[in-house]
Amino acid sequence: MTTLEIKNLSKHFGGLHVSNDISMSIKKGEIAAIIGPNGAGKTTLFNQITGYISPDNGKIFYKGEEITGSNPEKLVKTGIVRAFQVASLFYDETVYNNLHLAALSYHGKNWNFFSNRHASRDIEDHCRFILERLGLSKKAEVKAFELSHGDQKVLDIAIALTMKPTLLLLDEPTAGMSPDERVKMTRLIKAIHEEFELTTLFVEHDMDMVFGIADIIRVLVRGELIAEGNAADIQNNPAVIEAYLGYEVL
Amino acid sequence: MSIETIISQFVGGLSVSMLLFLVASGLTLIFGVAKVFNFAHGSFYLLGAYFSYQAIALFNNFWAGVIAATIGAGLIGMLLEICFIRKIRGRSEEGAFQILLTYAFILIIDDAVKFIWGPEYKTIQKPPSLAGTLEIGAVSLPKYNLFIIVLGIVIVIVAWYILSRTKTGKIIQAASTDSQMVGLLGVNVSMVMSLVFGVATAMGGLAGAMAAPLRTVTSGSGVEVIIESLIVVVIGGLGNFWGALLGAVLIGEVNAFGVLWLPQWASLLSFVVMIVVLIFKPKGLLSNEPTRKKI
Amino acid sequence: MMKRYKDLVPWIIYFLVFGGMLFVRGGGHYVHLAMQIIILGLFATSFNVLFGKTGLLSFGQALFYGLGAYITGMAAKSFGPDYFMWALLAVPLVAIVVSILLGALSLRLSDVYFTMLTLAFAQLAWGITIKWYGLTRGDDGIQAIPKPALLTGNVNYYLFSFLVVTACIYFLWRLDRSPFGSVLEGIRQNSLRVTFTGMSVFRHQLLAYVISSSFTAIAGGLYAGIDGSIHPDMFYWTMSGSIILMTILGGMSGFFGPIIGVTIFVLLEDMVGRSTEYWSFVIGIIMLIMVMIFPHGIIGIATYFGKFFARKGGQVDNP
CATH class of the missing domain: 3.40.50.300 (P-loop containing nucleotide triphosphate hydrolases)
Structure with a gap:
């Protein structure tokens, strides 16, 4: 196919x-x-x-x-999801929050303007899963700009994966x-x-x-x-x- | 409408256009080269007018005023660039902070002018050699307006020559597209930027001095001018020299003929023109930038 | 649990300060000031949804402030005091329609172009208000706008404004912490990446613009009731400029920053502004200092010292 x-x-x-x-x-x-x-x-x-x-x-x-x-x-x-030549991240946010935003989009919560953004367990599990698979769990609370160059590229791919690409x-x-x-x-x-x-x-x-x-x-x-x-x-x-x-x- | 009215409105409009062009071209030059949006550009026009007033009071010569305005505004422009604008370069959300910083300049310069020269209106007489009118057939045109038009055309030609035919002009143009590269080639980019800032604000000061005999000199005029010039550069395409010329002529003439057509609403026509242009050509009439950023 | 309390602290201070205004002795003047603070506070907080949150610098939010004031003022003036409330309810609806229209046009542009187009729209609105004497009474403004009996008197009107503003600010506070707020922060930091996580930058910006503008219009509507007097200068660009300044002064990166900025600005204006003709010189200097040295405003200064002392006490910043 x-x-x-x-x-x-x-x-x-x-x-x-x-x-x-x-x-x-x-x-x-x-x-x-x-x-x-x-x-x-x-x-x-x-x-x-x-x-x-x-x-x-x-x-x-x-x-x-x-x-x-x-x-x-x-x-x-x-x-159809892409990663970038120069890691395209939310540099002031933590690694976790970088994925979190993508997960909000994936779960269709991005228009919700009244609930707490961290309320959903599904979204949390989703992010934790991706973090773990890409070996970023320990760096979850590190700000993206503090990561090494290599980790930034991994995070870039992690964001893409959060969107569950085909x-x-x-x-x-x-x-x-x-x-x-x-x-x-x-x-x-x-x-x-x-x-x-x-x-x-x-x-x-x-x-x-x-x-x-x-x-x-x-x-x-x-x-x-x-x-x-x-x-x-x-x-x-x-x-x-x-x-x-x-x-x-x- | 008689042909005489049309000609005299056109010439009147064109002289306003040229003054606008002097301010707007400086604004667009700074934006094009230094990537700075100088919201306070009208304040240099204002300073020019007051410097000219002061110099005329001292030397009793109109041209001394013009020279004082040009040099004075240029020096203050360079000073502000070196002390402030340069310092916030490279900060995140730089664009917004530049607008806010230069907005602070507007507030400070407006009040400083009031403090130094007092709040009352000032008037400046046209130089005796340019008073009176020139009769061409049945049309009589003020000599002073004609002089402004000629001056404007001369400046357009000189600027075009410098920008496209000299080494300095090429460095300026290169700095506007890729400042890093020019830096690597051993050109002192910060100095080029300060210089551009100085020249651009000097042109603003010159416009202020030249406009003074036509309009009254008051501390609020800087703000009026910046809004008009903004409209001009946004219509023409920010950073585009010829766009500033096109925009200035368009707005000058729209105002000149708008007054005949809709006297009460004429002052709003420029906004309408700008909004219409931006809706159909979001980056201005003379811009061929791609609409999306490169990744 | 700790986090919950931390969220409550600013709200407790908010209620203590603005509720406390009602009990200030001989406080006619202070209640009047408090009304201005709270109404401009709503304006600045709404503005910051665009600026601090989404990274969009609009120089034309005064348009919605003026719009709200004129709808309320003209309705109450022409149809009588009972229509004051109805007009106030209609204000956000009209603002939604107008902001969708203007937002859709101006958000197609970015950066300086967006800023300048918003400025142009607001100046156009100002020009129309000045020139259309028959409708707006032009430069005379509208005076003696009637209010329903229940809202007459400084204390009553303050209480009413306080309730309305608090409800609005609560809504904006929820938005600040919501998933939608998260998207807006993402757009500010890296709009390209937001696009490539499957969200339309334009549509989210538009909703932010509509929400911000509607609450600004409510603030304008409330303003019409303070002294019952409004003027076309509510549309003027210096109005937008002052709100930007107050927001920066307080700090655009914290939710309560703009209100802090407004409070300080209005109190300063009350103390200094009355004793000098050169008030804009003073605010120009303040703005200059904030931009050059404290771009994160008073909140930024406070966090800086907070961290400084925390470190001295041997605590660690990052858990």
Whole structure:
């Protein structure tokens, strides 16, 4: 079954084609990776899938239904949830409260303006569960801005998970991390992918991680998909070596 | 309506436009380059008018007043930037605090002016060389208004030249898009910002001095001017130099012809124009910014 | 359990201070001041739902203050004292309609643009009120607004305002601690993330704007009854400006900050404002000091010293 299908997606800013006739599909339960040099249009692709910007041309289908041009907030409610390249948190709040706000939204309590925000046991259990699974329980009362960089990225993903996604999009989950943290993050992504029965699409520069966990890898260069396949295919693809790997080595 | 009336209203409107442009372009320059919303910009207009009054009282020369107004307002502008505005840079919710800080300047400058020069209205005479009218066919146009229009056009050309043809202008423009980058290139960004602040407030002071013979000088006029200039820059697009010019001409002429059409309600027309523009073009007429932020 | 008591403390102080006003000896003047404080307190607390809570700086809330006052004033003046109460009930309803309209227009813009559009709307309302003499009596304002017999006299009217304001403030206090309040705080800190947790930033802001504006209008309606005299300057931008100042003075990050700010401001104005012509100079300086040194207001100063002494006493901040 196909979770996400993109057909002939195009977007340009001025004369710059950031997405050029991109087509791809992601099967249910897959871990799919997108790699490509900086400025290849990876984040812009994410922004279009999540409804943050609309494509100029082309269509996006989610579980067989067209979602092109939907609001991001509606897409989140249908299960398309993203995490960010730079952890996007409520920095003055505690770790717990960061999840709490997401949980309020998930349980549809966000319009309630008269009851105590901490009254609901369901919401509390929901947050505690996510905290525990992502190993943040001990830091529940720490303010988000006091966390280490690695923990901030984990919290960013935790907020996304609180929304119980079907399709989780991760924008460079290991960006700016130490080698140790990268290994942990890779394990974490694999673990939550299985436990929460997700379909995961991620953008990444860390090749060890990409080749380690992705079922399918796509290469995006200057807005165009130039290759698609498993780790071996990509590593041996001459076009990729020329356009991408060569670029990185330089 | 006769063609003569139309021409004379148009010229009257245009001279008001140019004065508005002097204030508004400073406001927009500060916003564009330093990302500061200077709510107190009208107060520099006010200071200009009073400095000019003072200098004329001392030297008995209109042009001494204009020079004193320009330099005085510019220096005070730079001083306030260095002592206060710079200090709250980078604070969370900076924008709101900038508005509040500059609002405090308005209150302080308004009363300081009253304290120093007294609450009564002041009048400034036009310089003798520009008194009287110029007859063109059946239309007679005040020389002073024509002079303001010429001055405005000269300033537009000079500003355009500096901003787009000189190194300083390029640094200013670069600082407005990416101040960090310019800092890395070894340009002293804080100094550029203080300088821009000084030039912009000097233009406000100049406008105050030039407007003084047309309007009475009173401590409340700074507030009237800032609201008019706000309308102008918001219509044109905040931070956009040409937008300020377009907005100023639009508002000046709307007022000039509005008075003929709806005498009682003319002063409200600018608000209506602004609201209509913002509804259809939320970032102003000359803005092509994307409506959503980059992630 | 401890937490419960902590929540009660500000309320106990609130009732002691504003209830106590009724018992001040020879307190005609003080009851009059207390009326102003409590009504402006409601205005400032409502304003802070937008500013401190949601991070939206409106420079035009005076529009709703004036609107409330003029609806009440004109109704009672034209139809008689009995309509004072009916008008007061109609005020929030009219404010809801007006604020949905203006909010939907101005919330499409962000930051400075939002601030300036709210300012423009309020100035437009002020201009219309001044110019439309036939309806509003223009710059003369409306004097001798009649009130029902029950509400006549300073003490009676104070008691009435106190009850209305307290009910409103209680409602806003609940909102402050509610899930909806949580969303507003989220919008202030990171609106992008709120969008990506599945909530519409615009709609939550709009509801905050409507609630804030409606309570502001109620405050305006109550004001019309203090001296029975209202003026177009209630719409003027300096009115919005003063409320912003009072909010910052008290502290925008605490729920009771704005009321504290209003109390201090009104008392100061009563003491200093009467003895100097240069009152705006004084408030300009206060504003300057608050913005530069104490952006969190008096509440911020108090928490700072609270923490300072707690640490000296060997206690730990974080449990």
